[in-house]
Amino acid sequence: MAISMYEASAPVFTRMIGNLRNMLVKADAHAKARGYEVDVLVESRLAPDMFPLRRQVQIASDAAKGSMARLAGRDVPSWDDTETTMAQLIERLDKTLEYLAGFSPDQVDGSEERQVVVKTRMRELRFTGLQYLQGFAVPNLYFHVVTSYNILRHNGVELGKMDFLGGT
Amino acid sequence: MAISMYEASAPVFTRMIGNLRNMLVKADAHAKARGYEVDVLVESRLAPDMFPLRRQVQIASDAAKGSMARLAGRDVPSWDDTETTMAQLIERLDKTLEYLAGFSPDQVDGSEERQVVVKTRMRELRFTGLQYLQGFAVPNLYFHVVTSYNILRHNGVELGKMDFLGGT
Numbered sequence: 584m585a586i587s588m589y590e591a592s593a594p595v596f597t598r599m600i601g602n603l604r605n606m607l608v609k610a611d612a613h614a615k616a617r618g619y620e621v622d623v624l625v626e627s628r629l630a631p632d633m634f635p636l637r638r639q640v641q642i643a644s645d646a647a648k649g650s651m652a653r654l655a656g657r658d659v660p661s662w663d664d665t666e667t668t669m670a671q672l673i674e675r676l677d678k679t680l681e682y683l684a685g686f687s688p689d690q691v692d693g694s695e696e697r698q699v700v701v702k703t704r705m706r707e708l709r710f711t712g713l714q715y716l717q718g719f720a721v722p723n724l725y726f727h728v729v730t731s732y733n734i735l736r737h738n739g740v741e742l743g744k745m746d747f748l749g750g751t
Numbered sequence: 752m753a754i755s756m757y758e759a760s761a762p763v764f765t766r767m768i769g770n771l772r773n774m775l776v777k778a779d780a781h782a783k784a785r786g787y788e789v790d791v792l793v794e795s796r797l798a799p800d801m802f803p804l805r806r807q808v809q810i811a812s813d814a815a816k817g818s819m820a821r822l823a824g825r826d827v828p829s830w831d832d833t834e835t836t837m838a839q840l841i842e843r844l845d846k847t848l849e850y851l852a853g854f855s856p857d858q859v860d861g862s863e864e865r866q867v868v869v870k871t872r873m874r875e876l877r878f879t880g881l882q883y884l885q886g887f888a889v890p891n892l893y894f895h896v897v898t899s900y901n902i903l904r905h906n907g908v909e910l911g912k913m914d915f916l917g918g919t
Contacts, residue, residue, distance in 0.1 A: 585753035586863070586881060595885055629797070629905045695754070713754060717763055722893065722916055729897035737797045737905075748890055 589688035643727035650720035757856035811895035818888035
């Protein structure tokens with residue numbers, strides 16, 4: 584017995600995207616309770632040369648959908664990054680959860696050795712499915728979810744570690 | 752074929768702790784180049800009720816060593832959290848890397864169904880090895896490594912995504 588590629592991807596991505604969604608809902612409630620425009624948070628960032636919350640959420644969504652598609656050998660769907668409000672970002676994550684739910688274990692299992700090619704601005708990266716999952720897809724998703732959490736915490740939104748870990 | 756419990760833990764933890772170590776080395780060089788006391792960074796935090804870098808690094812270290820020990824069915828070694836300088840935090844991570852290197856696949860493989868008990872201040876959490884690894888150990892480690900990265904970036908240390916992903 585061991586961990587299947589499906590178990591190591593779909594449920595992990597689904598939990599993280601769902602937790603990120605719940606954090607945005609809490610951020611929305613916090614802003615309303617404090618009487619400020621919630622969309623201020625959407626443009627908040629931790630450093631001038633880091634992405635704002637909006638891009639962190641879009642990239643987390645892209646990381647989850649792109650990783651599942653690549654592991655399953657499907658084309659990666661391209662979604663325009665047009666969200667400018669918290670409500671739209673929550674919708675984007677709902678759409679992501681719906682997309683993730685469309686994969687079954689038989690589409691992903693056995694992809695350990697499947698070649699995965701990721702095109703970046705600089706070059707093409709080539710991985711086996713397993714290298715891609717553990718060395719790129721999973722850490723990249725965690726990076727953008729934790730950074731979203733940190734942007735919200737830095738701005739006073741009341742979140743705790745369990746909002747991040749959730750559903751364990 | 753699938754992913755073994757060892758493959759899903761030791762190399763992932765080792766890469767992340769090694770990357771965190773390298774970030775601290777860069778932070779040290781950055782502070783020296785800018786002419787400020789590097790230990791200021793050690794006490795930096797993103798919100799008044801979040802842990803400073805010092806505790807983020809100690810918890811990342813604890814997460815890595817504790818998770819490996821629990822999956823292998825060993826006692827979790829207790830290390831005092833006495834570090835107060837960047838140099839000492841780097842040493843702590845070196846010690847963590849040494850500890851992680853002491854596990855072999857046969858000690859960890861097959862732990863998917865092993866019962867893992869984690870005692871928190873509030874209660875005892877019980878997991879199977881697989882639930883523990885994916886639902887707690889891995890996300891918790893990423894949380895503290897990414898938050899360390901964000902604390903350093905927020906303070907102007909020149910890091911990029913590859914410093915976090917590293918070694919892929």
